[in-house]
Each structure stands twice: as C-alpha cells, then as structure tokens.
Amino acid sequence: MSEASPIKEILYGQINAISEQRIQVEISKNNTVGLIKEMVANCHSEIAKLHGNQHENFEAFAESLMHYLLTNALIQSQRKVTRGTAELDIIIPDVRTLVSSPKDALVVFFPKTDDVSAILESLRKIEEVQPIKENIWLVQKTSLGLQYKTYEINRGCSFSNIMNDIGVFISTKTQSKFKIFKV
Numbered sequence: 001m002s003e004a005s006p007i008k009e010i011l012y013g014q015i016n017a018i019s020e021q022r023i024q025v026e027i028s029k030n031n032t033v034g035l036i037k038e039m040v041a042n043c044h045s046e047i048a049k050l051h052g053n054q055h056e057n058f059e060a061f062a063e064s065l066m067h068y069l070l071t072n073a074l075i076q077s078q079r080k081v082t083r084g085t086a087e088l089d090i091i092i093p094d095v096r097t098l099v100s101s102p103k104d105a106l107v108v109f110f111p112k113t114d115d116v117s118a119i120l121e122s123l124r125k126i127e128e129v130q131p132i133k134e135n136i137w138l139v140q141k142t143s144l145g146l147q148y149k150t151y152e153i154n155r156g157c158s159f160s161n162i163m164n165d166i167g168v169f170i171s172t173k174t175q176s177k178f179k180i181f182k183v
Contacts, residue, residue, distance in 0.1 A: 007057065007064060027073050033160045047061050083099075091107055102131055119146065139162070
C-alpha cells in the first residue's frame with residue numbers, strides 16, 4: 001500500500017475544515033477568489049514546513065486544489081496528459097479540442113521548480129502542442145518573469161483569480177461555438 005501524499009493530506013484536511021458544502025456554495029456564488037485565498041492562507045505554513053523543494057510543494061498543492069475546484073465547478077478538463085514529448089498538467093476542456101482547435105483550449109502548467117531553463121524546455125514542448133502562447137498559463141510559487149500569463153501563489157496570491165479567468169475563457173469560447181450561423 002502506498003504512502004499518502006502530504007500535499008493531499010493538507011488539501012483534504014482544509015477541505016474538511018471548510019466543508020464541501022460551503023465550498024459548493026462559494027463556487028455557485030462565483031466566490032472562488034475568496035475561497036482560494038482562504039485555503040492557500042490556511043495551508044501556507046503547513047506546506048512551508050514540508051521537506052523538499054518549496055516550489056514543487058506549493059505548485060503541487062495548487063495543482064491539486066485546481067483539479068478539485070474544476071471538478072466541483074463542473075468545468076470540463078483533463079489532467080496529466082502526455083502529448084508527443086509534452087507533459088500537460090491541466091487541459092481545458094480536453095486534448096481533443098487542443099489538437100483540433102488550439103484557440104479553444106487552455107493549458108495550465110505547474111512547473112514545480114524554479115529552474116528557469118527546465119521550465120523553458122517544458123514550455124517549448126507545450127508550445128508544440130499548444131501554439132497559442134496566450135493559452136498557456138503558468139502557476140508558480142513566485143513569478144520568475146517569464147513571458148506567459150502567470151499566477152502566483154505567494155505575493156498577493158494572484159492564483160486566487162484563476163477560476164474567474166477560466167470562467168471568462170470558457171464563456172468566450174462557448175459563445176463562439178454557438179455563432180455558427182450569422183443572422
């Protein structure tokens with residue numbers, strides 16, 4: 001039997017403390033900014049105490065939280081997909097859309113390192129699958145100044161805005177899909 005992930009233990013401890021019912025209510029009220037800020041703030045010191053690379057720990061937490069929120073918000077997504085040489089953390093809505101219509105797909109990348117050359121190499125591979133740079137979003141502990149839309153977990157927690165931004169992205173893509181016939 002495998003050992004439980006300390007990141008998942010921290011996340012699910014927080015989910016239990018807040019309650020899944022309250023999380024659902026906050027999602028339904030489009031109050032994910034406050035919810036994410038609260039969860040990150042409540043878990044920050046526990047994550048900081050973990051051994052290993054701090055960027056990896058915080059970004060793994062953010063990825064797990066993101067997956068949980070997307071699932072609970074009923075936003076179609078795929079997680080942990082390999083396409084060619086690219087490892088894709090989260091794709092919205094799915095890999096099929098990414099391949100057939102990259103403009104309608106979003107890739108969210110959690111580098112889990114502060115090694116800029118390793119991140120750039122991963123991004124190069126991601127761009128082979130998602131050529132629209134604006135549709136590749138990074139989530140990092142702290143921004144390393146890369147030329148991509150970046151959400152930070154520290155420094156004001158801009159990560160808290162990601163669900164709203166995903167909602168805007170989806171709404172513009174959904175509308176464009178229905179505009180097949182011009183009247």
